[in-house]
Amino acid sequence: MTITGGCVCGSLRYATQDPPQLAGKCYCRDCQRETGTGHMTFVVFPAAGLAITGEAKDYVRQGDSGSEVVRTFCPSCGSTIFGRPAMLGDVVIVRAGTLDDPSALDMGFATYASRAHPWDAPPAGLTTFDTIPPGV
Numbered sequence: 001m002t003i004t005g006g007c008v009c010g011s012l013r014y015a016t017q018d019p020p021q022l023a024g025k026c027y028c029r030d031c032q033r034e035t036g037t038g039h040m041t042f043v044v045f046p047a048a049g050l051a052i053t054g055e056a057k058d059y060v061r062q063g064d065s066g067s068e069v070v071r072t073f074c075p076s077c078g079s080t081i082f083g084r085p086a087m088l089g090d091v092v093i094v095r096a097g098t099l100d101d102p103s104a105l106d107m108g109f110a111t112y113a114s115r116a117h118p119w120d121a122p123p124a125g126l127t128t129f130d131t132i133p134p135g136v
């Protein structure tokens with residue numbers, strides 16, 4: 001099955017044949033600033049299988065973990081499509097809201113839950129980690 005998605009204006013699109021590896025929510029301060037909200041909901045795919053069409057721009061910054069995170073966005077509308085934290089290797093952390101069909105995602109866990117605000121707290125029942133899950 002092909003999974004597709006893209007930015008707000010539609011000029012940056014992506015497609016993959018791979019099933020999602022996992023999904024979750026990140027409450028780190030960079031994700032709060034990137035989204036302009038309290039957290040970023042993500043779905044993880046193998047990087048090798050993700051095909052991109054349209055112009056994309058990268059922003060590189062050292063994340064809370066101390067390793068580099070590349071955030072890829074549409075230069076026309078500014079939507080961030082995915083991030084690639086160096087520490088996680090060959091995966092892309094796709095912003096779940098960019099999926100053409102974001103309706104059915106199985107939430108795995110929340111990272112950096114210690115940074116969450118009362119007005120956007122992790123949902124009850126979701127496994128949370130203060131920073132990143134141990135062993136990552």
Ligand SMILES: [Zn+2]
Nearest residue numbers: 007009074077
């Ligand atoms: Zn766009």
Ligand SMILES: [Zn+2]
Nearest residue numbers: 026027028031
């Ligand atoms: Zn984050």
